[in-house]
Amino acid sequence: MLTKYAFVIQLSIHKITICVGLLLIGLHSVGQEFTFSGKKQKQSIQFKCVKNLIIIPVYVNERGPYNFVLDTGVGPMIITDPSIIDTLNFSLMRKIKLSGLGLEVVDAYVSQNVSAQIGRAKINYIPTAVLKEDLFNLSGHLGVKIYGLIGYSFFNSFIVDIRYSESRIIFCDVDSKIKYRGDKIPIIIENLKPYVDVDVDMYGGNKVGTRLLMDTGASHALSMEMLKGEAFPLPEKKIKANLGMSLSGQIKGYVGRVEAFHLGKYTFKDVVSGFPDFNSISQKIDLSFRNGNLGAEMLRKFDVQLNYQEKFMYLKPNSYANAPFQYDMIGMVIYLDQDKYKRLIVGEIDEGSPAEKAGLCPYDEIIGVNFKSIETYTLNDLSEMFKSKADRTVIFEMVRDNKVFFKVVRLEKRI
Template sequence: MYRITCIARYLFLSVCILSLSVAVSAQQFSINENQKQVKVRFQIVRDMVVIPLFINQKGPFNFVLDTGVGLMIITDPTLVDSININNRHILKMYGTGNDVVFEAYATAHLNISINQKLIGEDISAAILKDDHFGLSNYAGMPIHGLLGYEFFSNLAVKVNFMDSTLTVAKPGKFKPLKRGIILPIGVEEHKPYFTTKILLPNGKYTTKKLLIDLGAGHALSIESWPPYAGIQKKVIAANLGVGLTGPVNGYISRVGELYLGKYKFTGVITSFPDSNVHVNYIVPRDGSLGMGTLKRFLLVFDYKNQRMYLKPNTRFKEPFEHDMSGMEYYASGKDYEHIIVSRVESGSAADEAGIEANDQITKVNFKPVSRMTVTEIDNLLKSKENRNILIEVYRNKVFETVVLTLKKRI
């Protein structure tokens, strides 16, 4: 997703850490005995669920809540000193060819606290020696890491995207949601999976095993599919994310139908990674279901009982839309107040408006980007076809305002 460029909405980070050369034991979170449940507020940032937490009584630090990772990962290497981690050893991260791509520190005995009522003791983590993923630049705010299986393993977690709250309780304490469903899941190697029916672009139904990936920004990704075969005419060649060995390229199109129990979605925007991207997953799968779909429900994850509750929220019937500008961008600067264009797709609205890679966007519709979040810019650029947006760019010490007319590309 990031290679000094920000690949806009498809966060593949959580599916690309393949293996660790040293086994690291994972511990669990628990709530105080006198609490029946605990509420935690979160932010949705570019379709990431971000929560504040404390590590070894230091913080708060911003972590992405991610069902797609089986081990707590600290992506900001500066935390090694700030949280006083002394006892650590080297982990080697491997790429698809079994070559060492980069190294991380393994550490144990971290004490994590969330909201003072939700505690994780002796939590193990991997700390990247270098920030390879640039999550802070992607989000436009400091992001310090990813929290996954340890948080979900011993608790039931309700995720309400309408009021941005998590409700955490002991397993079995949540009743089935009225007018909702129970979706059976399997938790394998610390990650949740389910099997479902999909109508592929070639008009044929198929059954796919998908990772339920709260840390992925896409609606759906199908990885066991050749890049061109059967994909409809409207298709975008795109950078879909970042892997251990660099950017993951592929295509974006739509599938005809996607089923989650009794719920059916049509025209779902789907990522198709290149067929030459071979990932030897410990648990074989065909793809992943991400935030583009999950955020349309009130969710309850219950790993202990191998199930997930789903109830549609007010976003359920919203159409699946993709960026209509054709440009990718990221935040930079001390306070992430600068927006830098990293890539412009040929023939897109941004290309026709004359926007170029490395341009700095300074204003959108006369509003300085320093007063906007990256998420606000994202939403504006996929809001409505044929909408005119005024973009002020800074290039070669000159400010220029251009008219960008949004157009659907898929």
């Protein structure tokens, strides 16, 4: 059954951007940072890349490892599954409120006694917000068990080299001698998050300067939200889309393309972007410092070296740099059942989409794709299939009302 906590943006996990203002008061411990033990100054670890998101192993209170999303878009560490912490007594913890895009105000709890370890680097008291229950259901949407998100404390402690092309991160002490690769671009650190100034060309010749949140925890390429205090101008060619869900309902908006996107000296054409409904999101997040969000589908085209201390990054194009920007060609969300993680369920379906035309419905269970059991696919496999090629035929074996049937969907380039 479709859970009301299914937070998604068309399977790009437009990640619930956490508003951390309330967390900063009394939570950010001065002087606390990750450090290597002994003389160790540098380490390399592999990560899983699922729907463009970086998933790394993290030890919490010397237990684990647990899968966490490495996310420049969050400040304090967020634990979404409190079962990983022993003897957690919520009645003794300070309760705070979390809010953000795709998220109504919900309760979280501040913990001052959490340690975290990534590789051989450890922090003894990491600023942490603990959710009493897993509202995000990232596990269901990624197909991998996820226990939380970690960001600022790690990035601020090291020079971090994200090598998307190798599924590897290399991190070293900030005073290490580093060979930077590529081109240097300034970043701005505000409220524990990195921002970058870029130019965006809209169709019709209108070039605008924007400030975007750099968000490795959002798997889309772009989300354009605001310009000069009002909604960001929509492109002429666009489609209505369900950009996500909150506890109170859907976040509506459009998906279109911008003519060109300029990041430093690099220019990308026909970039797919979301355009969330301004009236909805302006009530949920503070847009005063940003015009939108730069996600991992764009960032993964580079190997990225981040230096928070000196406020710059280096970008070097990698093997993904020339891949075209494709949008989902089926028009539906799928997720693994939150309780069993074995049943693949259809969630939101876009109006007028190929999925709707073929007669798929929310709550349908998918048990096979192209005459293969659903167990032979990962969610990442299916996500790539659904944006692979216009006119491709996908055959679904479904269960609805305890009856098995087949549906044939022809993929369509919608934007």
